[in-house]
Amino acid sequence: MALESFRGDAQAELYTKASLLVRTPFFLDNRPYAINFQETLLGGTETTGVTCEWIMAAVMHNPQVLTNLQEELQRVVGSTRMARESDISKLEYLQAVIKETFRRYPPATLLMPRTAHKATTIGGYHIPKGTTLLVNSWAIGMDPAVWEDPTQFLPDRFLGIPIDIKGHDFELIPFGSGRRKCPGMALGLRAVELLVANLIHGFHWSFVPGMTLSMEDECHSVSQLKIPLQAIAVPRLPKEVYANI
């Protein structure tokens, strides 16, 4: 099976031997594509979990954002049920909060390495053939030339503007861009949207008394909170709503 990978032949061969390879329908050019299952499962679960933790922490540090989210969910979903997939497109403020979290606290701060197959010029810089390039998605999100008050957590900046996070708008590329962008984007994004919508809709949230409040990050395989978020959840909907989940 032909294997396309930027990682180089030796590692590609190792992956071929060590991993279960599948032909996936993700790519329009229909070439065979290798998936490392361990990488896919860990990469998929950790990024998704960490994103939810960043969102919940950012929201809890900004009580007005929490109130705005609960009001939107109350308006769109109501108090007799949990949020469903079909609600997501109507939850404009929730989507703004998710985008702002990806801008300010992207779990994948550096995208996968790229190799220049030919010499080129990007933004005035000459890139010789064979150069390995790392795109810093965190730095783009924090660039004052691109974002006003970049250190502030301001979801409203995304209301009414058509920036998406699917790799078309280079100001915000939490899932990367191009043909090596995250193949789990649709799944990961939907999981984050539904989980956060229901955590916010279903519960009142407060910090555990005595816990150190911090949004400081720490980089492992992904960027995550240095001090894990601990929170107290108190149900805010009628009991029967939870019984029907």
Ligand code: HEM
């Ligand atoms: C919120 C959740 C997620 C985030 C923020 C995220 C982010 C990313 C980023 C930034 C990349 C590098 C893209 C690039 O360099 O252009 C990537 C690659 C990848 N992601 Fe995700 N991801 C998420 C969820 C998932 C899920 C759910 C899966 C699988 C079910 C997954 C599987 C992968 C794989 C296999 C790659 C490597 C693709 C390649 O090498 O071509 N990710 N992801």
